[in-house]
Amino acid sequence: MKKGKKQPELASLLWPASRLDEAIEILARKSGLLSSDQTEPPRPPDGLDQADDESLERWMDFAAGQLDIEIEPVETPYPQVEQMVCQAGPALIRVPGTDTAQFIVLLKRGRTQISLIAQNLSVLRVAPEFVRNMLTSELEAPLTENIEQLLKRAGVSEERRKHAHDSVLREQLSSARIGGCWLLRLPPGTGFMKQLGYAGLPKYLIIIVALHFVGQGLMLFNWWVIGRGALQGHFEWVWLFAWALILFTEIPFHILGAWVETLLSVGVGSLFKKRLLYGTMRLEPEEIRHQGSGQFLSRIMESEALDAMVLASGFAAVLAVIDIFIAAAVLSKGLGGWLHTIPLFAWMTVTFIICWQYYRYNRQWIETYREMTNDLVERMVGHRTRLAQEDRAHWHEEEDQILNRYLKLSEKTDNLGMQLNAFVNRGWMIVGLAGFAYTFVTAPDSQMELAISMGGIMLASGALTSFAGGIMSIVGAKMAWEQAAPLFQAGTAGKDRPFLSVDPLSVSDKNTDDNIQPLMQLRDIVFRFRIHGKPVLRDCSLKIRKGDRMLLEGPSGGGKSTLASLVAGLRVPESGILLLDGFDRQTIGLDAWRRRVVAAPQFHENHILTETFSFNLLMGRRWPPLQEDIEEAEDICRELGLGGLLERMPAGFQQMVGESGWQLSHGERSRVFIARALLQYADIIILDESFAALDPENLRLALQCVLRRASTLLVIAHP
Secondary structure, eight states: OOTTOOOOOHHHHOEEGGGHHHHHHHHHHHTTOSOTTSOOOOOOOTTGGGOOHHHHHHHHHHHHHHTTOEEEEEEEEGGGHHHHHHTOOSEEEEOTTOSSOEEEEEEEOOSSOEEEEOTTSOEEEEOHHHHHHHHHHHHHHHHHHHHHHHHHHHTOOHHHHHHHHHHHHHHHTTTOEEEEEEEEEOOTTSOHHHHHHHTTOHHHHHHHHHHHHHHHHHHHHHHHHHHHHHHHTOOOHHHHHHHHHHHHHHHHHHHHHHHHHHHHHHHHHHHHHHHHHHHHHHOOHHHHTTOOHHHHHHHHHHHHHHHHHHHHHHHHHHHHHHHHHHHHHHHTTSTTGGGGHHHHHHHHHHHHHHHHHHHHHHHHHHHHHHHHHHHHHHHHHTHHHHHHHSOGGGTTHHHHHHHHHHHHHHHHHHHHHHHHHHHHHHHHHHHHHHHTHHHHHHOTTOHHHHHHHHHHHHHHHHHHHHHHHHHHHHHHHHHHHHHHHHHHHHTOTTTTOOOSOOOHHHHHTOOSOTTTSOSEEEEEEEEOSSTTSOOSEEEEEEEEOTTOEEEEEOOTTSSHHHHHHHHTTSSOOSEEEEEETTBOHHHHOHHHHHHHEEEEOOGGGOOOOSEEHHHHHHTTSOSSOOHHHHHHHHHHHHHTTOHHHHHHSTTGGGOEESTTSBOOOHHHHHHHHHHHHHTTOOSEEEEESTTTTOOHHHHHHHHHHHHHHOSSEEEEEOO
16 A cells, blocks of 8 residues: 555445345456346345355355356465465455454455455455455464564564564464455356456457557568668668668567467466366266277367467468468559459468368378377276287287378378478469569569569568468367367356256255155156167156165166266256255256265276375365365274275375375275265265175275265165
8 A cells, every 4th residue: 555545444344244145246247257137146144144164155156156157265374365365356355353254355456456345335455464464363363472572582673573573473373274265257167258358368369460560560661671772772871770770679579479479378278278177077977988098188188289279370370361461462562553462362262272182181190190099098008908818919900000091191191281381382472473474574664663562472472371381270270179179168158057046055954854855856767878779767766865874776787877877966867857955956056966966986987096095085075175174084984994004005195096106906995985975975975886895894894984974875786
């Protein structure tokens, strides 16, 4: 804040929980997250001002879903509180030390000043220290007096005392974490153009185009200065200085253009990767069930390269088109006049047709490359199986055939690419010179127009070369997009979002009498994997009440796992009624459904990730975990008989496990899967053949743990 400016009244900045809906809506609208036609959030329930952070988070997440935005809870270590405040807007921050839940509404972030929305809707600018002190004063108060006495006894001077005081506080509170902050943002599945607009990226594209026009203008003026001196037969010193000045003037424009291109590339690339990652996590199991490890790797590789190719080809193609029109304008002032522009655009059309042929060959090459990659990865994954069961004499027959085809297509594609680059450039030079050959013969004295025509031809040559390169990059981007598109489109906004105002706090407390409403109800469910296939489930009905312990038995292929996937929200029935607490999946929303119903799939569909043991246990909860989370995970592990495993692992919960880390046995993996499900505290827990690999003693321990900790349980097993 500026010196002498009074701090705002704290009471005017504190929003009570009863006005939290209004605060969220105003903050979202002022920050540009909402359009004018979006609905209002629901009213907060009674008692929300006394709720803990977890209940507040559940309600705010629900309210944000009604506005089609996201609210993300964050926490930060004490030493980084001020940095968090400077980077947090738009955000809601709960003020500690108050009897009821009260919030400050942070609109805009900044290094020296941040903007807060007061209760009267005015926007006040304050220093970040103002908010930081509100968040940390309760933690610092018990230590302040002792630190001051310590500094006095140590003889620290007054001018150094504040710095020393802050240093001691940071040291003593370094492990403390400050929570109660919720960031507002657009969901990753929001329309990509809207995300680009909210991030302010289109302005960078406008700046790039404008800088390119300026750069081309300076280049043309530079040519004019050189041509003027050359055609007059002498060169004046003033024009030489002008030429040098133009050259130096172009340098900052080129640097600025490169810097803006970097900002645009990083911004678009960040949003694009976020959307791909979000889409990957939103893929339905049926969408990827038929694909192998190699195809997954291919999607990742293509997705990684796509954003760079799109931006590079997009810049090259757009700027090349601009240069072609500039070249056409220059040619129209030369010997051939505007008729000389016709061969230019005709040659550009020919270039595009040749690029189309390149696309056809490139497509075959890419398909062969993907086939080879998929085959290679699959054989690497199944290497131990091949060692044990496949005849060594036939190991490489198929690989050699695919590799031979790939090499031939690579050679053909590379040759066409080289021919394309050479043909476009040199061919245009011949066509361009032929365009004014007759005029040059009949009007040999037009030296100025001749120079202009030559300059236009050379400018067009460079533009066509860039255009061809841009088209070739677009071809690669198009092929990569075919792999990345399913991931990008899987994150479409609104997919399985709740569309009714169902308060999660009221839903969770709805069933006070289990005899009135079952927790889960299935009625006349029909499901089939293919549209015209035989139904796996037909007229299936089931009721699960709170506290039930159910065992589902049946032969292999009888539909047990399919039924479990329907209950867990992993699949959608073809017909019938499927309700949780009396609401269907669309009403509650897919995310809320999967939080309340958790399944441990069959062993071959469950995975130990190459991460720490604690991550594999707590991946369904908040991350990073608190100490109480680790302690609870350890208790469950010991109840499941995994205490010996914890003692054997050198790094304990921080031990890396998975394919490249600590190897777990079949039974140990099964119990980790059980612990992972129990630690999510869902209303219904489904264990699909989770006990099949356990010996009698570990089976007894696991059953005791599950029956003690699971609220409502559905176990699937073979008879």
